[in-house]
Amino acid sequence: MAVTMSEAAIKRITSVKKRRQSDSAVLRVGVRGGGCSGLEYYLDLVPEPQPKDKLFEFDTEDGKIILAVDRKSYLFINGSELDYKKGMMHSGFEFKNPLASRSCSCGDSFTL
Numbered sequence: 001m002a003v004t005m006s007e008a009a010i011k012r013i014t015s016v017k018k019r020r021q022s023d024s025a026v027l028r029v030g031v032r033g034g035g036c037s038g039l040e041y042y043l044d045l046v047p048e049p050q051p052k053d054k055l056f057e058f059d060t061e062d063g064k065i066i067l068a069v070d071r072k073s074y075l076f077i078n079g080s081e082l083d084y085k086k087g088m089m090h091s092g093f094e095f096k097n098p099l100a101s102r103s104c105s106c107g108d109s110f111t112l
Helices: 007-019 071-077
Strands: 026-033 039-046 054-060 063-069 081-086 091-096 109-111
Touching (some): 026 071
Parallel strands (some): 026 063
Antiparallel strands (some): 039 109
């Protein structure tokens, strides 16, 4: 399996990279303890992946997006899709994680 990204997420990441003038940045995605459900997702643009990261590439009109996931986090988000939703009340990235048994109402944390 893999970690995937929706078209909306790809467009948003491309936009953020352009705005920050960091075309070569890598999207680092992971999981850490915290949040109201016990585990929370995090996203960060970093200059380069760590040596043991799992890497996923997504082709765009403007080049490639490289998504890096550390091995421990991969155990929790394998099979997930990163999506981006834009609405009047809430806009942001969200994970569609088939391994999560429960998540909080804001969608930022989850339980296995």
